[in-house]
């Protein structure tokens with residue numbers, strides 16, 4: 001498993017519930033990079049918004065959940081981008097990959 005490079009403080013209520021996840025069948029392409037999913041480009045769900053994105057557009061982040069500890073979870077680049085701008089945690093240099 002990839003080591004998380006970002007740490008986000010989010011309330012547990014900010015996480016998308018699995019029943020609200022975008023269905024795999026609703027996304028033929030990654031909505032972030034527009035590349036088509038296939039056998040070797042699998043769909044991954046963002047824990048924060050429930051969107052489907054490819055491996056390259058998701059990243060493991062450490063979610064710090066007040067009251068329930070922290071866990072590592074996959075998040076899409078849109079969510080990391082937005083949340084990191086709101087909550088910079090000294091990792092801004094690692095945001096270059098948004099490029």
Ligand SMILES: [Zn+2]
Nearest residue numbers: 030033054057
């Ligand atoms: Zn992608």
Ligand SMILES: [Zn+2]
Nearest residue numbers: 046049076079
């Ligand atoms: Zn997301």
